[in-house]
């Protein structure tokens with residue numbers, strides 16, 4: 001069973017230690033709820049990932065684990081087959097012992113757009129909300145973060161993350177907790193909090209911003225990346241039903257509206273550092289993600305629109321600073 005004891009041990013003398021009062025009970029509930037279903041099957045795969053410590057690790061330029069020289073061709077084939085059993089792989093790419101996990105998303109492109117604008121992560125304690133399988137968490141560690149915690153409710157993403165961690169070094173200060181942001185007690189402790197690709201999945205976007213703020217220390221930095229639409233500070237798209245075939249999209253604000261929301265939540269130095277239309281090269285079907293992808297979500301006669309007729313996905317990255325200690329905004 002995936003257990004979180006090394007996380008508890010590692011944070012016990014850090015400023016995250018207050019979580020020990022609440023998180024173990026939440027994760028205990030999670031473990032009980034997932035005793036059946038897919039988790040036991042995926043854990044069997046994880047238990048087969050017994051490989052030597054890698055002879056090479058690059059987390060700075062990409063995520064590369066091992067040169068590929070440590071395993072025979074047969075061993076590589078076996079490892080590739082095991083990793084394929086954790087299909088679909090959405091966020092990456094990962095290079096593991098010479099195996100290229102060509103994921104649906106070129107998440108490295110997002111990192112290249114975001115990372116030049118943020119405060120250096122060296123020695124910072126970082127939270128990645130909605131971290132998926134953890135691709136950006138590895139890059140955050142590669143950028144020198146002291147500790148990286150990711151949260152994401154998806155059990156498959158947790159198992160993919162655990163697979164990569166077992167093939168790297170299980171003692172590294174990087175942890176994924178299968179929780180939603182709304183479950184986290186306020187901590188007032190992280191130096192940087194990332195929320196990338198999550199805001200539009202939340203039914204209450206202002207509460208999401210406040211929950212992110214609650215995790216930051218005063219003066220800490222929020223890195224918010226989300227889908228936006230063109231328009232003024234009062235423009236927000238609320239799709240009638242689906243957006244790009246997704247049934248869990250609620251609010252797509254303009255950049256100006258988002259800046260206003262952040263300022264209303266008492267963030268300061270709010271600035272948009274990047275806007276980008278998602279290209280068909282960034283999100284696509286591959287042999288590691290064989291389901292529908294962006295091309296199937298867009299109007300085949302006009303790729304500037306989704307199949308529902310809404311503007312095609314455009315993403316913005318906004319950076320903001322927490323101004324004051326936690327307090328309730330009334």
Ligand SMILES: Nc1ncnc2c1ncn2[C@@H]1O[C@H](C[S@+](CC[C@H]([NH3+])C(=O)[O-])CC(=O)[O-])[C@@H](O)[C@H]1O
Pocket residue numbers: 091107110129130131132133151152153154157179180181182195196197198201
């Ligand atoms: N309440 C919640 N709390 C935390 N996570 C959640 C919640 N609801 C959904 N998620 C998770 O948020 C992630 C959104 S993907 C972004 C991945 C990465 N950040 C990326 O930027 O590539 C969207 C995208 O592809 O853009 C999924 O992994 C959900 O399980």
